[in-house]
Amino acid sequence: xxxxxxxxxxxxxxxxxxxxxxxxxxKKKYSTPLYCYSLSEIHNxxxxxxxxxxxxxxxxxxxxxxNNHNQILSLLSKSGCGxxxxxxxxxxxxxxxxxxxxxxxxxGVGKTKDEIKYAxxxxxxxxxxxxxxxxxxxxxxxxxxxxxxNICIRVNPDVDPRTHHKISTxxxxxxxxxxxxxxxxxxxxxxxxxxxxxxxxxxxxxxQIKNMRPFEIAFKKIKKQIISLxxxxxxxxxxxxxxxxxxxxxxxDRIINIKxxxxxxxxxxxxxxxxxxxxxxxxxxxxxxxxxxxxxxxxSGEKKDFIIIDAGMNNLIxxxxxxxxxxxxxxxxxxxxxxxxxxxxxxxxxADIFSKQNISQALKKDDLIAICSVGAYGACMSSNxxxxxxxxxxxxxxxxxxxx
Ligand code: LLP
Numbered sequence: 130x131x132x133x134x135x136x137x138x139x140x141x142x143x144x145x146x147x148x149x150x151x152x153x154x155x156k157k158k159y160s161t162p163l164y165c166y167s168l169s170e171i172h173n174x175x176x177x178x179x180x181x182x183x184x185x186x187x188x189x190x191x192x193x194x195x196n197n198h199n200q201i202l203s204l205l206s207k208s209g210c211g212x213x214x215x216x217x218x219x220x221x222x223x224x225x226x227x228x229x230x231x232x233x234x235x236x237g238v239g240k241t242k243d244e245i246k247y248a249x250x251x252x253x254x255x256x257x258x259x260x261x262x263x264x265x266x267x268x269x270x271x272x273x274x275x276x277x278x279n280i281c282i283r284v285n286p287d288v289d290p291r292t293h294h295k296i297s298t299x300x301x302x303x304x305x306x307x308x309x310x311x312x313x314x315x316x317x318x319x320x321x322x323x324x325x326x327x328x329x330x331x332x333x334x335x336x337q338i339k340n341m342r343p344f345e346i347a348f349k350k351i352k353k354q355i356i357s358l359x360x361x362x363x364x365x366x367x368x369x370x371x372x373x374x375x376x377x378x379x380x381x382d383r384i385i386n387i388k389x390x391x392x393x394x395x396x397x398x399x400x401x402x403x404x405x406x407x408x409x410x411x412x413x414x415x416x417x418x419x420x421x422x423x424x425x426x427x428x429s430g431e432k433k434d435f436i437i438i439d440a441g442m443n444n445l446i447x448x449x450x451x452x453x454x455x456x457x458x459x460x461x462x463x464x465x466x467x468x469x470x471x472x473x474x475x476x477x478x479x480a481d482i483f484s485k486q487n488i489s490q491a492l493k494k495d496d497l498i499a500i501c502s503v504g505a506y507g508a509c510m511s512s513n514x515x516x517x518x519x520x521x522x523x524x525x526x527x528x529x530x531x532x533x
Contacts, residue, residue, distance in 0.1 A: 133377055134456060134501040135416045137167040137525075143462040145499055149528040152421055152460045156497055158530070161423040162440035164508045164522040168204055168531075170417040171504070175208050178409065181391040184399040188254075190234050192372045192410030193219040195505040200524045200531060201414060202226035211254070213372070213408035217244045220251065230254070234369060234406060236283065236333070238263075238304055245270050248278075255279040257331040257369060259306055261315060264325070271324035278324065281331040281369050282312055284354060288347040290335030290373065293451045299334025299347060306332070309354060316363045327363075329403070330354060333371025336411060339384050341393060344373070348397050355401065368403045370394065374412040378502050379454055387412070411505040418504025420445055421460075424496045425475065434470050436492055441474030442481040443514040445500065445507050449480035457484055460497035465490045472498075476515050 131138045137148040145152050148167050155165060179189065190211040193202065197219060202212070203226045211232030212223040223233055235248050236257040245267055248256060258264050258280050271278055285306030288299045298305040307315070312330070319327055334347045348370065355365050375384050398405055422440035429435075447453035457472055468491045474481040483500060492498070508522050524531040 130380055131458065131501075133380060135167060135170050135419070136173060137170050138419070138501070140462055145458060145460045145462070147419060148525045150525045150530060152419075152497055152499060155421065155523070155530065156423075156460075159521065159523065159532075161421050161497070162438075162444050162520055163421045164503065164520060165419045165421055166198075166201070166414075166417045166504055166522065166524050168200065168417075168524050168526045171201060171204060171414055172208065174413045174416065175205060175210060178387055178391075178412070181388045182395065183391070184395045185405055187370075187394070187405040187407050188232060190232065190369075190406055190408050191413055192408045193223055194509070195410030196414045196418075196507070196509050197222055198508070198522060199226055202228065205413070211406075213410075217247050220244075220248060220253070224251065234281070234331075234408070236331070236408070242266065242270060246274060249274050249276040255281050255328065255367065255369075257281045257283045259283050261307070261311070264315065264319065268322065268324045276324070277326060279367075280319075280325050280327045281329045281367055282307055282315060282327060283331045283333070284309055284312060284351060286332060286334065286347045286350045288334050288343055288350065290338050290343040290347075291340055292335045292337050292375070293453075295451055296336040297334075298336075299332070299343075309350065312354060313358065313361065316358060316361075320363070329365050329367030329369070331369035331371065331406075333408065334373060336373050337375040338373045339375040339382070341385055341389060344390065345393060348393065352397055352401070355403070366402075366404055367406065368398065368401075369406040369408065372408040372410050372412070374409055376411055376415040376502060376505075379456055415502050415505035418502070418507055420500040420503045420507065422498050422500060424492050424494055424498065426494050427492065433486070434468065436470045436472050436489075438472060438474060438483070438498060440483075440500065441476040441515070441517060442478065443476060443512045443517055444474075444520050445483070445503055446510050446512075447503075447506060448483050449478070454484065455503060456501040457487060457489065458499045458501065459490050459492065460499055463490055467491075475517070
């Protein structure tokens with residue numbers, strides 16, 4: 130069952146291991162809460178994705194926002210992966226970890242003048258532009274810097290990705306992208322511009338998408354748009370399909386089959402003479418991470434029992450922010466009676482809940498638990514709220530622990 134969350138997670142003699150390392154041995158060296166990642170899982174996710182494309186070789190640009198740790202960027206860079214960045218910080222860190230600028234795309238609605246200037250001078254692959262106003266500013270900056278920049282116009286296709294509303298980006302009411310209806314006008318306006326070249330379109334409709342249908346609808350819309358633009362004589366060479374592939378958080382979650390996703394992309398675009406880019410974040414790193422936490426104490430309430438753990442919403446905000454549910458496993462599996470608990474953190478907010486009415490083996494003070502699938506949008510979204518301190522991250526490679 131646990132292989133469903135992470136291929137390198139297993140019980141051996143009823144003790145939970147990540148790759149060849151037991152969490153009990155980790156706890157002897159480190160204090161909790163602690164993020165632990167399996168490097169093999171990340172590598173495996175990348176290789177599986179790459180292998181699933183049969184007809185085309187898309188440029189895989191890892192969405193750095195999912196987890197920007199040096200270990201992850203350097204592993205993916207060595208595997209040949211590019212980067213999708215949304216800030217100067219992410220751009221700089223990607224380059225510092227060996228990702229060459231010709232494999233870096235820069236997305237985001239709020240690129241500042243300083244960020245645009247920095248990107249132009251680094252000669253990155255392209256800027257994915259989200260408004261007409263942004264295009265105007267890029268021209269101004271490129272004039273001064275004496276540069277000509279490649280641009281993809283991010284289209285807002287008005288498609289509901291059927292995910293949590295806070296991570297939906299492709300509906301017309303969302304702040305992202307430019308409506309389909311305004312795209313042709315932009316191509317006309319910037320035709321033969323000295324400072325920028327619109328080379329194609331980009332799209333990203335949302336995150337944690339668990340069903341193929343929204344992808345299919347959005348991709349068909351963008352294909353139609355490309356055909357119309359070409360009929361008008363515009364040259365379209367690049368198509369960036371964004372990220373969004375969902376992962377399994379609970380055992381029975383039904384998720385997208387990666388091979389099916391790749392098949393759809395190839396069916397729609399393999400004979401379109403396009404350079405395809407994809408920007409996966411969560412699907413590359415999400416499954417790799419475990420948040421190791423200790424039970425501080427059990428508390429019996431009037432109506433229910435609470436397990437108070439030393440990880441809080443400051444370490445993992447996803448349950449509080451998106452109602453996300455992450456599987457919780459005991460590190461030491463025992464044949465004890467099952468109990469119903471609310472797993473809560475120590476933060477002074479009622480939103481600091483990891484799991485409500487979770488059926489778990491009976492737990493007691495100092496027991497270790499593992500919160501699964503926290504590799505994406507976990508540590509990078511953590512804070513020092515309540516002054517609980519910054520959380521440590523370690524990486525596991527077989528029986529080796531890397532903690533820098
Ligand atoms: N490309 C763009 C332009 C994006 O905005 C995002 C994510 C991605 C790619 C990567 O998407 P992924 O493959 O990871 O779904 N904090 C939220 C998720 C926010 C996603 C933001 N954009 C969460 O914890 O669920």
